[in-house]
Amino acid sequence: MQLLTGEARAALLAEANALRPELHRYCARLMGSVIEGEDVVQDAFVRAAVALQDLREAPLLRPWLYRIAHNRALDLLRSREIRAAEPIEAALDVADRASADPAEMLMRQEAVKAAMSRFLELSIPQRSAVILKDVLDEPISEIAALLDLSVDAVKGHLARGRARLQQIGTKDDPVPNAGSASPAVTHYVALFNRRDWDGLRALLAEDVKLVQVTHPPRTGRAHVGAFFTIYARSGEVWLMPAWLEGREVIAVFENRADPKPSYIMWLEWRDGRISFIHDYRYARYVVAEAAMVLLQP
Incomplete structure (x- = not known):
């Protein structure tokens, strides 16, 4: 063959x-x-x-x-030395019916709404089982095949993971870690919003790299500089400094009046120059559930 x-x-x-x-x-x-x-x-x-x-x-x-x-x-x-040290014990009876009872539906709704960071308080097997079952609605038999576990083991991890999420669900949602807008990002945003493309190109390091989902990487000041030509044709695009998961990012609005950003980009700097641009224009799903803090520059 x-x-x-x-x-x-x-x-x-x-x-x-x-x-x-x-x-x-x-x-x-x-x-x-x-x-x-x-x-x-x-x-x-x-x-x-x-x-x-x-x-x-x-x-x-x-x-x-x-x-x-x-x-x-x-x-x-x-x-990161996060280990799945939990033993596989006798499984609890977890419902896996097409028409789940109200308690089952409530647990699924809680998992969907839980903050990303809450899942880190579960062991990896618990985390995987809860996400696949309660967030993505996968059948338990398929979860077992994916995780290379028995159906009973998956049911056990799912029951314990759900119980743990309910236990920590009474805590206040964590406040996103946000700082102020840095001078470098503030300057970048101001240049962009003024459409000063030459000013932006002047910030690029000689070996700068640009990555966008589903597109080949661009490398080098001349090649990455052409990236701004795309945005030069998009008159409505507007940037704001933001913080996401303890990281300074840039929120991209395709219309200044939009209540939420369409996507993000974030920059890496070296010696005052931009060495890396991560542009999520073609991965907009990344911000769909993100807890982002927008900043005034």
Whole structure:
């Protein structure tokens, strides 16, 4: 049997792109961060593209992609020394019916509304089970296959995870960690909102890099400088400094009158110059559930 053709691989990756928002919902809660969740999604797609080159038949795309993202997230979590040390005990009886009872529905609603950081208080198996069942509405049998666990083990992790979320649900929601707008970001935002594209290009380091989802990276001052030409044609775009998950970011409004930003970008600096631009224009789902604090520059 021959390897998958280039056309078949491209078609699978195009189909996989439609799964990005739901995959991000899972990874963001697993990591406790919308930005780190997107990093995992990005890594998963890179690994999927490489793996497809060695496959002779198309995989079942959704569970295959989830498994890649799940394993990548576990690698990162273990690197933080967050361990899943919980023993697999006798499972509690967890409902898994198409028409769940009111208590079941209430637990699912609480999981959907829980802050990202709350999930970090669960063990990794509990976290995965609760997110997949209560946030993404996956059948328990499919969760068991994804996590390589028995159905009874998944039910046990789900019951304990739900109980833990209810226990900590009485706490006040954490206040987002926000500082003031830095002079560098304030200057960038002011130049952008004045449409001073030459001023923005002057801030770029010679080896600056730009990353956007689904687009090849741009590297170098000349190449990245052309990035602003795209925004020069978008007269309504307006920026504001913001803080997200303890990180200074830039909120992007496609219309100044919009109540919420459409997406974010964030910058890395070196010696007063921009060394990296992370632009989430094509990953707008990242801010859908983000607790962001907007700042006046």
